[in-house]
Amino acid sequence: MTTHPEQQYLDAMRRAWEEGDERVDRTGVGTRALFGVTMRFDLSDGTIPLITTKKVAWKVAVKELIWFLSGDTNIRELVRQKVHIWTDWPMAKYVKATGDAIDRATFEQRVIDDDDFAAKWGDLGPVYGKQWVDWPRYTPVEGGLFRKEERGVNQIADLVTMIRDNPTSRRLIFTGWNVPHLGEMALPPCHMTYQYQVANGRLHGILYQRSCDLGLGFPFNIFEAALLIRMLAQQTGLTPGELVWMGADTHVYSNHGHLVEEQTSREPRAFPKFSFARKPESMFDYKLEDFVVDGYDPHPHISAPVAV
Ligand SMILES: Nc1nc(=O)c2c([nH]1)NC[C@@H]1CN(c3ccc(C(=O)N[C@@H](CCC(=O)O)C(=O)O)cc3)CN21
Numbered sequence: 001m002t003t004h005p006e007q008q009y010l011d012a013m014r015r016a017w018e019e020g021d022e023r024v025d026r027t028g029v030g031t032r033a034l035f036g037v038t039m040r041f042d043l044s045d046g047t048i049p050l051i052t053t054k055k056v057a058w059k060v061a062v063k064e065l066i067w068f069l070s071g072d073t074n075i076r077e078l079v080r081q082k083v084h085i086w087t088d089w090p091m092a093k094y095v096k097a098t099g100d101a102i103d104r105a106t107f108e109q110r111v112i113d114d115d116d117f118a119a120k121w122g123d124l125g126p127v128y129g130k131q132w133v134d135w136p137r138y139t140p141v142e143g144g145l146f147r148k149e150e151r152g153v154n155q156i157a158d159l160v161t162m163i164r165d166n167p168t169s170r171r172l173i174f175t176g177w178n179v180p181h182l183g184e185m186a187l188p189p190c191h192m193t194y195q196y197q198v199a200n201g202r203l204h205g206i207l208y209q210r211s212c213d214l215g216l217g218f219p220f221n222i223f224e225a226a227l228l229i230r231m232l233a234q235q236t237g238l239t240p241g242e243l244v245w246m247g248a249d250t251h252v253y254s255n256h257g258h259l260v261e262e263q264t265s266r267e268p269r270a271f272p273k274f275s276f277a278r279k280p281e282s283m284f285d286y287k288l289e290d291f292v293v294d295g296y297d298p299h300p301h302i303s304a305p306v307a308v
């Protein structure tokens, strides 16, 4: 019998936990880390890599991906849709700056209700969405000066055009790693570079992730990377191929031991099937209802604290 593809993830978790390098990290929580991990997932059989050894809130992941593609960097739209995964970072900044010991629900409500508050405290800086669809562009003018163009580079739209017009290209890339702007971001991109290849009518993709929280981040990241291949393939008339995931600092947080023990003791179940309910006009017209996940039968959810 062939091994379940999810086993690659469970092995990485277990190996990081048992053999990983103990590291002091930015958050102060501590991790056990591997450096340089590769996993491969075949999408051509109609499945999607949605982790089954714990229940993953896949609709939250879809909403996050649509939010990235809209170019939005404010958490307001996410919290309106009851997505809480990005709230902790702007809230920590607010608490640090004001000393106001606000709870999460109240902070989120103020972001929803108060335009000025949302603009001031809800923005994450020029993170993923900004770089993906509006990477700032500057044109030289006289006197050694530069003028900021009204519209930046839409890397996603350009990528679709490149896949269609020049499928043998080795430059089918988009990235969030905009070096001069990293300091303005609440967090510099983790899933930072995506590259694609067209081969025999199939679209393959690689995600390079510089830093990976195996417990919480990975299940979202791998699912969204697979969705991107499927969406790009749908838009360009190709068949989804293989997703290769490459993680640099691939870690388990020291307070996720229970997650590792529980998840690695569970037997992975068949990945669900994936399809689209329709073909949207462009990469920027997908809605939650367009994503159809069929036969997802995961083990129960396991909670774990997020390191901020
Ligand atoms: N430490 C850390 N890990 C991450 O995965 C991560 C960050 N920070 N910072 C930026 C984003 C935010 N992401 C997050 C943040 C929280 C969850 C989380 O708490 N997930 C829970 C609940 C999901 C839900 O709302 O239903 C989970 O069990 O998956 C997941 C991804 C991914 N990223």
Ligand SMILES: O=c1ccn([C@H]2C[C@H](O)[C@@H](COP(=O)(O)O)O2)c(=O)[nH]1
Pocket: 026, 027, 187, 188, 190, 191, 211, 212, 213, 214, 216, 217, 218, 221
């Ligand atoms: O999509 C994401 C976003 C973040 N992460 C994790 C990886 C790290 O644990 C933290 C980021 O901390 P850095 O100090 O900036 O590396 O968030 C993830 O796994 N996936």
